[in-house]
Amino acid sequence: MSFAIHLGGARVAQDVDNLLLLLSVVRHGSYLGAGAALGISHTSVSRRIAALEKSAGARLLVRSGEVWEPTELGREFVSAGEDIELALGSLALDSGGVGGSVRGVVRVLVPEGFGGVVVGAAMRRLSxxxxxxxxxxxNAARRARTNLVGIDFEVVVGRPEVSRNEAFHLADYTLGMYASRSYLETHxxxxxxxxxxxxxxxxxxxxxxxxxxxxxxxxxFPRMRQSVGATSSMVHVELTRAGAGIGLLPCFMAERASDLVRLFPRELTFPVSYWVVSRPDLLRRPAVQAVMSALRAAVHDMKDELAAAPPEDERA
Structure with missing residues (x-):
């Protein structure tokens, strides 16, 4: 299966698979990453990209630090690969019908709690x-990365400062102070x-x-000493349930534990937000669009749970 594109007035026939391979290299930033995603060796990736560049008569990729980035000509080839991907994504590839038009692997970097609760609900819908x-x-709660290499998008806490990538608000949530019932009974x-x-x-x-x-x-809480620090919000919840102290927890996670009590929800409530960071070309991938649609739907359904407003009798 092949098609033709016009670049600078010259007609260059390109193999569809190699254009999609070029697209994968740009998204992963490496031959190794693209090969792993597609189930081929990095030497095969190198050979096929070299053949594509020979056919094009110019370099399509250049090294930028540790990643491969497209040249000006390469960006046109990448754009053609995206068009092919979109066209293939519009086809009903499954005889079963529903959902058969979109397939592929989507790699994301998200905070652990969000991944377990919100992404879980989204994937139930997506399946x-x-x-x-x-x-x-x-899974990690961290600042937005400058180079999205090997992932399609990341969910970060707080509004990110990005220049090369695209960022948009996804959801608001709340942090609150919690203690276990047993802890409160013994202190x-x-x-x-x-x-x-x-x-x-x-x-x-x-x-x-x-x-x-x-x-x-x-x-x-300037006087409050930290007894246990952990890099996992799920561990924070379990430590609090175990009575190791008072946890500063995402309410949408803590409220799922019936043995936890929220302390002073009117006074000790801290609003936070989730944002999505990605590249425009990655957001155009049909599989990424499918995941984002499922995420937005899950966030909409869980809006009240994420906001975790105090009970009516505890509000001012």
């Missing part, structure tokens, strides 16, 4: 609408918000957390 799409997650009663500072804090490792929206809430 029904687009069963040919497979998701691979890397002196906490009757005022300031008294939480007399107890150990369970939260992120301070030296390893560089997201202001996650570090700023700690400044409200």
């Amino acid at each position: 029904e609408t687009h069963p040919g799409v497979r998701l691979e997650m890397i 002196e009663a906490i009757t005022e918000p300031d008294q939480v500072q007399d107890h150990p804090l369970l939260y992120f490792v301070e030296s390893m957390q560089d997201v202001p929206e996650l570090t700023d809430p700690v400044s409200y």
Whole structure:
């Protein structure tokens, strides 16, 4: 299967598979990453890209640090590859009908709690609408990365400062202070918000957390000592349930544990937001669009759970 594109008035016949391979190299930033995604060796990737460049009569890729980036001509070839991908994505590839038109692997970097709860709900929906799409997650709460190499998009906490990539708001959520029922039963009663500072804090490792929206809430508790620091919000929840101290937790995670009690929700509530960062070309991938659509639907359905407003009788 081949097609032709016009570049500079010259007609150059290109193999569809090699154009899609070029697209994969640009997205992953490496021959190794593209080969792993497509199930071929990096030497085969190198050979086929060289053949594509020979046919084009010019370089299509250049090294930029540790990644391969397209030349000006290469960007035109990449654009042609995207058009092919979109065209293939519009075909009903499954005789079963529903969801057969979109398939592929989508790699994302998301915070752990968001990945377990929100992405879980999204993938339940996606498995029904687009069963040919497979998701691979890397879990971390961190600042947006400059180069998206090997992933299609990332979900970050707080509004990111990006120049080369595209960023948009996805959801708002809330952090709150929680203690287990057993902890409250075995310690002196906490009757005022300031008294939480007399107890150990369970939260992120301070030296390893560089997201202001996650570090700023700690400044409200200058006397509070941290008994356990962990890089996992799910671990924070389990530590709090175990009675190791008072946890500063995402409410949409903590409220799922019936043995946790939210402390002073009117006073000790910290709004945070999730944002998506990606490249425009990656966001045009049919499989990525399918995942994003499922994520937006899940966020919409969970809006009240994410916001975690205080109960009516506890509001001002």
